Amino acid sequence: MHRTEQVQVRTTAGEWVTVCxxxxxxxxxxxAALLPEGEQAAVxxxxxxxxxAVGNRDPFSGADVIADGITGSVDGVPTVASPMHKQTFDLRxxxxxxxxxVALPVLPVRLL
Amino acid sequence: xxxxxxxxxxxxxxxxxxxALAERGAFTGAxxxxxxxxERRPAYDRVHLSARFTGTSPEQLTLAEDDxxxxxxxxxxxxxxxxxxxxxxxxxxxxxxxxxxxxxxVLATGSYPFVPPVPGADSPGCFTYRTLDDVDAITAYAGAAxxxxxxxxxxxxxxxxxxxxxxxxxxSVVEFAPRLMPLQLDEGGAAALRGAVEGMGIGVYTGVGAxxxxxxxxxxxxxxxxxxxxxxxxxxxxxxxxxxxRDRLAREAGLLVGDRGGVAVDRWCRTTDPAVYAVGECAQTxxxxxxxxxxxxxxxxxxxADRLCGTGGSSFEGSDTDxxxxxxxxxxxxxxxxxxxxxxxxxxxxxxxxxxVYKKLVLGADGRLLGxxxxxxxxxxxxxxxxxxxxxxxxxxxxxxxxPAGAEAPPGADLLPDEAVVCSCHNxxxxxxxAAVAEHGLTDLAGVKRCTKAGTGCGxxxxxxxxxxxxxxxxxxxxxxxxxxxxxxxxxQAVRAGRLTSFAAVLAAHGTGGEDGxxxxxxxxxxxxATLGPELGLTHILDPGQRGLQDSNxxxxxxxxxxxxxxxxxxxxxxxxxPEQLIVIGEVARxxxxxxxxxxxxxxxxxxxxxxxxxxxxxxxxxxxxxxxxAYGKSLRTVKSCVGSRWCRFGQGDSVQLAIDLELRYRGLRxxxxxxxxxxxxxxxxxxxxxxxxxxIATANGWNLYVGGNGGTTPRHAELLAADLSTERLLRLTDRxxxxxxxTGERLERTAAWLERLGTDHVRRVVVDDAEGLAAELxxxxxxxxxxxxxxxxxxxxxxxxxxxxxxxxxxxxxxxxFLNSPAPTPALQEH
Ligand code: SRM
Ligand SMILES: Cc1cc2nc3c(=O)[nH]c(=O)nc-3n(C[C@H](O)[C@H](O)[C@H](O)COP(=O)(O)OP(=O)(O)OC[C@H]3O[C@@H](n4cnc5c(N)ncnc54)[C@H](O)[C@@H]3O)c2cc1C
Ligand code: SF4
Ligand code: FES
Numbered sequence: 001m002h003r004t005e006q007v008q009v010r011t012t013a014g015e016w017v018t019v020c021x022x023x024x025x026x027x028x029x030x031x032a033a034l035l036p037e038g039e040q041a042a043v044x045x046x047x048x049x050x051x052x053a054v055g056n057r058d059p060f061s062g063a064d065v066i067a068d069g070i071t072g073s074v075d076g077v078p079t080v081a082s083p084m085h086k087q088t089f090d091l092r093x094x095x096x097x098x099x100x101x102v103a104l105p106v107l108p109v110r111l112l
Numbered sequence: 113x114x115x116x117x118x119x120x121x122x123x124x125x126x127x128x129x130x131x132a133l134a135e136r137g138a139f140t141g142a143x144x145x146x147x148x149x150x151e152r153r154p155a156y157d158r159v160h161l162s163a164r165f166t167g168t169s170p171e172q173l174t175l176a177e178d179d180x181x182x183x184x185x186x187x188x189x190x191x192x193x194x195x196x197x198x199x200x201x202x203x204x205x206x207x208x209x210x211x212x213x214x215x216x217x218v219l220a221t222g223s224y225p226f227v228p229p230v231p232g233a234d235s236p237g238c239f240t241y242r243t244l245d246d247v248d249a250i251t252a253y254a255g256a257a258x259x260x261x262x263x264x265x266x267x268x269x270x271x272x273x274x275x276x277x278x279x280x281x282x283x284s285v286v287e288f289a290p291r292l293m294p295l296q297l298d299e300g301g302a303a304a305l306r307g308a309v310e311g312m313g314i315g316v317y318t319g320v321g322a323x324x325x326x327x328x329x330x331x332x333x334x335x336x337x338x339x340x341x342x343x344x345x346x347x348x349x350x351x352x353x354x355x356x357x358r359d360r361l362a363r364e365a366g367l368l369v370g371d372r373g374g375v376a377v378d379r380w381c382r383t384t385d386p387a388v389y390a391v392g393e394c395a396q397t398x399x400x401x402x403x404x405x406x407x408x409x410x411x412x413x414x415x416x417a418d419r420l421c422g423t424g425g426s427s428f429e430g431s432d433t434d435x436x437x438x439x440x441x442x443x444x445x446x447x448x449x450x451x452x453x454x455x456x457x458x459x460x461x462x463x464x465x466x467x468x469v470y471k472k473l474v475l476g477a478d479g480r481l482l483g484x485x486x487x488x489x490x491x492x493x494x495x496x497x498x499x500x501x502x503x504x505x506x507x508x509x510x511x512x513x514x515x516p517a518g519a520e521a522p523p524g525a526d527l528l529p530d531e532a533v534v535c536s537c538h539n540x541x542x543x544x545x546x547a548a549v550a551e552h553g554l555t556d557l558a559g560v561k562r563c564t565k566a567g568t569g570c571g572x573x574x575x576x577x578x579x580x581x582x583x584x585x586x587x588x589x590x591x592x593x594x595x596x597x598x599x600x601x602x603x604x605q606a607v608r609a610g611r612l613t614s615f616a617a618v619l620a621a622h623g624t625g626g627e628d629g630x631x632x633x634x635x636x637x638x639x640x641x642a643t644l645g646p647e648l649g650l651t652h653i654l655d656p657g658q659r660g661l662q663d664s665n666x667x668x669x670x671x672x673x674x675x676x677x678x679x680x681x682x683x684x685x686x687x688x689x690x691p692e693q694l695i696v697i698g699e700v701a702r703x704x705x706x707x708x709x710x711x712x713x714x715x716x717x718x719x720x721x722x723x724x725x726x727x728x729x730x731x732x733x734x735x736x737x738x739x740x741x742x743a744y745g746k747s748l749r750t751v752k753s754c755v756g757s758r759w760c761r762f763g764q765g766d767s768v769q770l771a772i773d774l775e776l777r778y779r780g781l782r783x784x785x786x787x788x789x790x791x792x793x794x795x796x797x798x799x800x801x802x803x804x805x806x807x808x809i810a811t812a813n814g815w816n817l818y819v820g821g822n823g824g825t826t827p828r829h830a831e832l833l834a835a836d837l838s839t840e841r842l843l844r845l846t847d848r849x850x851x852x853x854x855x856t857g858e859r860l861e862r863t864a865a866w867l868e869r870l871g872t873d874h875v876r877r878v879v880v881d882d883a884e885g886l887a888a889e890l891x892x893x894x895x896x897x898x899x900x901x902x903x904x905x906x907x908x909x910x911x912x913x914x915x916x917x918x919x920x921x922x923x924x925x926x927x928x929x930x931f932l933n934s935p936a937p938t939p940a941l942q943e944h
Binding site for chain 1: 594595615616626627628629630631634635656659660661662663664667668672674675676920921922923924
């Protein structure tokens with residue numbers, strides 16, 4: 001199937017922003033997108049074709065690196081691991097699997 | 113109140129005694145121990161003393177665990193030998209004047225090397241070989257020596273000769289008897305051994321004695337004159353002509369001493385004074401023997417521990433004298449009574465003079481094994497030893513133990529009955545090993561050693577222990593993660609055999625289900641695809657499908673720093689750098705506002721570049737002739753060098769050139785963990801090569817190759833793999849070593865841990881002796897790697913698709929962005 005949709009992310013302010021085309025997302029890889037107000041999103045396409053967006057800032061180190069993390073599936077949960085110290089986050093909820101007190105903001109995604 | 117036990121000497125047997133006492137709870141109220149030691153270091157593994165020459169540190173040879181003495185309240189006084197024993201008052205007095213009263217005394221003073229009364233034997237340059245201090249003295253002196261002679265061609269003499277050889281000396285051995293290892297070998301065995309020893313470049317003189325040490329005008333040793341008039345060059349002489357028990361204290365105290373020395377003891381190791389015991393090499397046991405091996409000493413230690421604690425009625429009546437020579441490249445074992453003769457004994461022999469193998473088993477008429485000799489291939493030693501002298505016939509045809517490996521699988525340890533002793537050093541039976549394996553769920557040799565002590569003495573039983581593990585069907589859980597039940601090494605084979613070229617294909621063929629991998633398996637597969645790239649037709653780790661498998665360092669071909677920026681390390685092979693290159697690095701650092709630092713790996717790191725700056729930084733560096741230094745990869749890092757023969761007064765080889773050659777040959781090769789190298793121009797070792805995975809040291813005759821060194825969290829000195837190599841042979845052995853590591857290493861396993869797991873002997877057999885017939889294939893892989901190498905930075909600069917990933921945001925061009933959480937661009941950058 002050839003999908004040419006645009007990927008849109010909703011900012012915390014409630015605004016839908018186009019970040020790229022679906023095609024530009026390599027499976028099991030992330031990209032960083034710049035949102036208004038200087039917010040950054042990390043957008044991922046899972047090998048199964050799902051698209052997830054979370055905040056790009058690693059809450060542990062404070063560096064904007066989540067988009068460069070390795071994606072994975074842990075017990076069926078789609079995840080991304082911070083490149084800095086390898087904490088793993090649930091891409092659906094943003095919750096850190098190593099420390100459930102910590103979470104990435106989750107940004108709703110739609111394909112147009 | 114606790115009684116006081118005084119132990120004289122802190123050698124191998126004394127330490128075993130203390131451990132045996134601790135195991136029996138002796139130090140929880142009954143006894144308090146005071147140990148008075150002559151040496152400056154606490155007990156160490158004298159059996160493996162020669163490992164000191166090939167890089168093992170004194171700490172690694174130390175026997176007691178860190179807090180053992182402290183934990184049991186044992187008082188240890190080092191460097192203060194006991195000078196007198198007063199049995200009437202039950203006190204000992206040390207040379208330093210300390211007097212200690214005892215309730216029980218154990219003499220564990222070992223023996224001293226016998227130096228024959230040869231004129232000149234006390235000249236500078238003459239040594240004995242028993243202690244760590246001896247090794248240090250020999251090593252220091254060897255630095256300025258070219259030739260060495262060992263007087264004595266027995267077990268220890270040959271080990272000493274091997275050590276001198278590894279120090280780069282032209283080495284000979286002189287043996288008074290007509291053959292080498294006369295006590296252990298018959299003529300056939302000694303002839304095969306002689307071939308092997310001469311093959312190592314060690315001269316052998318048998319049937320002659322040492323007449324005098326001839327010296328220079330300044331009195332230092334230069335030559336050894338033999339009894340037949342010949343002379344041998346000898347800047348350094350090691351006397352290894354047997355040992356004598358250290359029984360002086362007992363003798364002077366009026367205790368009974370054997371005719372040929374040794375404190376006479378009964379079956380409970382008691383001397384003629386019931387409060388005084390003697391154990392180990394200083395004792396003459398009730399069978400009239402003085403044992404010069406560690407296993408009988410350990411058994412005596414157990415007997416004394418039982419006596420002191422009132423546990424069990426064990427006694428020492430005698431022991432076998434099975435031995436295995438620990439000489440690189442000469443496999444020799446002798447066990448039971450190989451000289452047994454009689455009308456009804458049967459000898460079974462196998463010999464192959466071409467490959468220097470000689471094996472003999474002696475059997476009684478009833479099929480029982482009496483003894484044997486193995487030269488050139490002693491693999492069956494561990495399996496045969498427990499049968500020697502046993503009350504049962506050998507469980508399989510004797511020739512099945514002797515035929516060369518490969519002809520037919522040799523009978524395994526499963527044929528042994530449970531009560532058979534598999535480790536004679538620690539008297540551990542097969543049953544005890546099996547029970548420990550089952551009870552603790554042991555999966556490897558290290559576990560067996562920890563739980564049973566088996567295998568921690570001479571190491572001769574390692575093969576038998578491994579085959580017990582194998583027979584127990586122990587399958588160590590080596591699965592990588594929840595996505596793969598295969599280990600990295602198994603995945604390597606699977607990827608190679610199936611010619612799999614993507615993570616998805618590997619997951620589909622060998623995964624446990626699930627749609628994506630994780631941070632454990634993805635970088636492993638990414639690394640395997642890169643290692644096997646030349647065979648699979650893959651060329652770059654950032655190609656589509658591969659990029660997502662890489663950790664962020666590999667993803668950016670740079671090292672992630674704590675603020676999210678990256679550091680850049682250009683390759684500086686061997687640490688050699690032209691003034692022009694130095695200037696370019698300086699200019700790049702200045703223009704991009706990067707912090708510079710000389711690294712611990714003899715090169716320069718530029719810190720603080722943002723991801724999107726990397727291509728521009730590389731462009732400048734690549735244009736000046738630099739390339740990626742792979743500081744980010746689990747791959748070859750640097751090969752450090754010293755200045756070597758180009759400049760140094762002592763240099764014996766061009767260490768800079770070899771370091772460059774090594775670095776350029778293996779650059780970019782992805783391995784289970786990072787690999788570092790070092791090349792030193794002589795044994796002063798200024799390049800710290802023995803702290804590296806691949807360490808090379810020049811000798812008068814070529815290069816010595818050391819492997820498995822490590823700094824980092826668990827430091828380890830590299831071990832000698834092969835000596836006196838030509839450059840061509842060195843590169844070939846390194847090809848094989850690295851490719852074998854790439855093939856069989858586990859995830860994040862440095863060569864140090866890998867070598868410990870596989871065993872240096874095994875790796876040497878594969879790499880040096882080509883025992884598995886892999887050499888040609890491994891070399892071809894290295895050739896393919898070197899031929900297919902392309903700088904990873906330059907390849908990115910040439911490919912717009914790859915360059916695109918260095919833009920900071922998928923939806924905004926780089927220049928329009930104010931970077932929120934990265935250092936501000938420097939003014940210099942904006943000018944560019
Ligand atoms: C830059 C440097 C320190 C310096 O300023 O000198 C350095 C920096 C780092 N070292 Fe190192 N090591 C550096 C020489 C060493 C050395 C010394 C040497 O190679 O002679 C050692 C000990 C020798 C050894 O490896 O056996 C060393 C042992 C380690 C270890 C522990 C490895 C081990 O086996 O225990 C790690 C952690 C690891 O790799 O898992 C490590 C990891 C690191 C990391 C990658 C940590 C990290 O994840 O950020 C650092 C990357 C910095 C960067 O961005 O470049 N570094 N590191 C040195 C770079 C050398 C080079 O030119 O490539
Ligand atoms: C190079 C080498 C290789 C060997 N290889 C093997 C092998 O493969 N297999 C094997 O079974 N055996 C081997 N041995 C022999 C083995 O090391 C000894 O059998 C073992 O060390 C004996 O232990 P011990 O405690 O009796 O004596 P030692 O380990 O020698 O300890 C005696 C200690 O007592 C100290 N001492 C002596 N007098 C006094 C005093 N008056 N006061 C205080 N302290 C004193 C000494 O300094 C020494 O530290 C080897 C020995 C050497 C040197
Ligand atoms: S390796 Fe150690 S010293 Fe070097 S940068 Fe990392 S933490 Fe610091
Ligand atoms: S036989 Fe020596 S360690 Fe086991």
